Amino acid sequence: MQTLTRTSLAVAFLLLLGISAHADERPNIVVIMVDDLGFSDLGCFGGEINTPNIDSLASGGLRFTSFYNCARCCPTRAAMLTGLYPHQVGLIRNGNSLTRNGVTIAEALGSAGYQTAMAGKWHLSRTQALPDHQAQLDWLNHQSQPDRTFSPVDTYPINRGFQRHFGPIWGVVDYFDPFSLVEGETPVEDVPDDFYMTDAITQKSVDYIQEMSQSDAPFFLYVAHTAPHWPLHAKPEDIAKYEKTYRDGWHKLRDKRYARQVEMGLIDPKTSPKPELQGQGDDWEALDEATREHMSQLMSVHAGMVDCVDQGVGRIINALKETGRLENTLILVMSDNGASPERYLNPGFDRPNETREGKPIQYEGLFNPGSETTWGYIGSYWASAGNTPYRYWKAQSFEGGAHTPMIAHWPSGLKTEPGSKTDQPGHVIDVLPTCLELAGAEYPQTFKKNEITPVEGLSLAPILAGQQREGHPALFFEHEGGKAMIADGWKLVQPKQNGQWELYHLAEDRTETNNLAEAEPKRLAQMKRKWQAWFNRVKP
Structure with missing residues (x-):
């Protein structure tokens, strides 16, 4: 039998969905990445x-309930765009350039006749x-422009x-007057x-949809939000x-979200027991009334930032409807990592100390957060509650850092029941091969x-077609x-700063509450060896 090429496999998949494989009828693809969104x-x-x-998407x-990221902004974005682990394309750490031994989705789809555009944060x-x-x-304050x-x-x-691209090159912005904002190269x-x-x-994003819809060629649009990444800046309304x-605090928030997740069938309390909140510093009951009010307002700004992202998604959906593109557009919504516990209380590197007009920016104290003259953070307790039901947060490889909400919407192509969920595991490295197969x-x-470098990801197309995918062995x-x-069904995990290896049976303990490292020394040793072999293979 003749071996099928990747292209013929993609054509077969499109025909399975009842869509012509002719170039002008291939699906448009919109990837919406939210920044530091809690699970x-x-x-x-x-x-x-x-x-x-x-929610309407x-x-x-289709909601993915076992979808993973790389626990931090730059690594996740690099992996999503290239289908490779971040270590393979220069992003073993934040602040590096994406190397050219990987292709981006835009480069690959552009070569296949797609129009390509990006609005938002690059950070690569x-x-x-x-x-x-x-x-x-x-420089950060927009008060000087060095020769660089x-x-x-x-x-x-x-x-x-x-x-086409409009957005910040660096990863942190003043939402009202951003640093490193460019249009193309300018x-x-x-x-x-x-x-x-x-x-x-x-x-x-709306402008790009309207512009690209004037052509018969399909398009790829990457919407890379900065929100709700700190600083906590939102519009008053x-x-x-x-x-x-x-105002009832982070423990009550965790309890209410957990109860809703159980009611919605997102989690099973038998296999996802509710863990204790993690946090650094004083817990809610130890705070005085003024500090509690300040902390509750910080979370209110975070919520307002997420709300504004959603309003924008509504406008993008409307633009796709108005241009007749919604039916044959695959929309993926995800986060680059879990909610963030970070708190940097001094200006420097990517944090200004004044506005353009010279107004000082406040980092500490019981300020009223949200405006350009304040630089707030939700901190560790709110981040822990934001990642309910999982433990920990951004930058940790526990579920709270590396487990992302993911939604797929494609009216003419998705063959799963509307509103359904899948627990089939996926990872951001799977986005590129999915896009290429559909295109x-x-x-x-x-x-x-x-x-x-040969691609590491596996296409999600079988899952979108309502089938069981042969997923990643690990x-x-x-x-x-x-x-x-x-x-x-097992997870080996080590906290940052060279902590002790821990072992969890995810099939029975999705929330990582029962460390079985001592009870399963043989399995622990085997998984450590496999992890080290992988790291030796991908590290630069």
Whole structure:
């Protein structure tokens, strides 16, 4: 029998879905990446935040309940765009440039006749501070412009396969006056008085949809939000919706979200027991009344930021409807990692100390959060509650850091029951091979004279077609000393800073509450060897 090529397999899949494989009828693809979103922040994953538009994608689509990321911004974005583990393409740590031994989805689909566009955060170009601290602050504050670019221009999205790009090159922004904002290669020097980063990303996404829909060629759009990543900046009207929502504290929030998840059938309390909250510093009951109010307002701003993202998703859905593209557009919504516990209380590197006009920015104290002159964070307790039912948070390879909500919506192509859930495991490295299969595009061995590393991801197309996929024999994780491996229903995990290896039977303990490392020494040793062999293979 003749061996099928990847292209013919893709054609067969499209025909299975009843869609012509002719180029102008291949699906459009929109990937929406949210930044530091808690696993349970969205309404369709148990949250109280008002997210009706994303929830509508879930109710008409498919929710993945075992989907994984790389636990941190840069590594996840690199893996999602290339189908490779981040270590293989230069992102073993944050702040590096995406190397050229991998192709981006945009490069691969552009070669296959797709239009490509990106609105939002890149964070895959080398970021390097000026040697003088005050000069760096002046640059961040928009008060001086050194004779240099934000990062090497040849690493910008516009030079990695995206025909259009608007957004910040670095990873952290003042939402009202962002640093490192570019259009293509050109810095955006000034923004309007009513500028807000999330709305600007949404508007560009809508503009790109309208522009690209004038052509018969399909398109790939990457919507890379900065929200709800710190600093906690939101519009007053969005904050006001949640002014009183979080006054009962993080334990009550965890309890309510967990109960909703059980009621929704997202988790089974027998296999996902509710763990204790993790946190650093004083717990809720130890705080005085003023501090509790401040902490509740921080979470209100976070909620307002997520709410605004959802409003933007509604506008993107409407743009797809108005242009007649919604039916044959695959929309994927996910987060780059779990909610963040981070709190940096001093300006520097990517954190300004003044606004453009010279107003000081407050990092500490009981300030009223949300405006440009404050730089707030939700902190560890809220992050732990945000990742209900899982433990820990961003940058850790525990489920709270590396387990992402993921939604797939495709009216004319998805063959699962609307509103259904799948527990089949997936990973962000699976996004590129999925896009290529649906587009009938080849994964190249070379690209622009560069040797390309063989892809690590596996296509999600069988799951979208309502089938059982032969998934990964194992998934691996490593970031700044946080390590993990998932295989055969078990998870090996080591906390950051060289903690002790832990072992969990995920099939019976999805929330990592019963460490079986001492009870299963043979399994522990075998998985450690496999993890080390993987790391030796992928590390630069």
